[in-house]
Amino acid sequence: MNFIKRSVMLSVSLVLSAAANSAMSAAANSAENSAKNTAAISTENSAKSAVEGSAWSEFVKVADYIEIKADRVGGSEQEKQTAEWIASEWKKAGYDVTMQPFSYKRRSKTYNSQNLSIDIKGQSDKLLVVAAHYDSVGVKSGSQGLIDNGSGVAALLSLANLLSDGTTLPYTVRLIAFGAEERGLQGSVAYVNSNDTSNMIGMINLDTIIGGDKLYVHSAHSKPYRCDYIKETNYVSGTELREGIRTVSKQLYPDTPHLLHQEYKGYPEGETGAWSDHSPFACSGVTTAYIEATNFALKGKRGNDGYSQVADKAYWDCFDEKNLTSCNRDDEKAWGEIWHTKFDKKSALFPVMKDHLKTQQQQNVKVLLEFVKQANNWVK
């Protein structure tokens, strides 16, 4: 982070001195104008590369960290250590971190986990939540949880760093890292049951935001989720947050914007199920959007439901490229899935898709950063 800030300052000062010199020596209007234009473009480019640099360096940092904390099962010692590590990263960026301990029961055993959050002050006290779970399914599965959900955590670290310079925000941005998502959304449920959600104007859930073939953004299902575990239920499924993110993504990345998935059985276009941390918020009256990297064109185990993430045949036992499914559906085990498998770790993913991960992580962070700066255009 320091390196990035330094390099921005350095290039801005070089540009400024270049502009001053050229104005002095030539004193011609055209020279001055072209210097101004060059200055504007260079400043814009260096801001862009600062965002891209942060997006990737934070991801690599998380990837290295979770190689040694791969077993971050909700309620475990490694999960707790990971929470403390995220908190220390946020503190380094200058924030006060709020820890929310909670416990949950599973097969009559009690587990202790924790959520953590920071607030980045905006012009309004209304809260725009951006959240990601930091636990993993555990090494028994072979997974270290790099894309699920090291990618979401890394985006939270980047946003904290990039917004620590006093950027003007219309709403206060609250970044939350949830524990125990893989154990049945325990952290996000505990969060909405013990925090006031009436001041929240939106919640953006980041869960596995890279690694799949394409980037998507979903809204909550128009048919209400089961919400009986929420103290005060007020289900909403508005699409304004999803559409705002999509619009910003289309402006910044016209060739590869965040997509709506096509309609599939039980799921209208762009609408998702209750399986991640957005769901307790939708139940509590908060409009949600959910960013996810996968590939809904693939016909997986249960159809085109987005659970199969990649068309690369390395992730299938037998891939039928023409029909985008397994050539042996009865015997297929791999199904193009990375999450919760032995593929979800640095040693398996970096050799084959490092550039792809980088491009997607950079796009997600850039879109999120731009979106939170103009969120008042989309959510009130």
Ligand SMILES: [Zn+2]
């Ligand atoms: Zn996840």
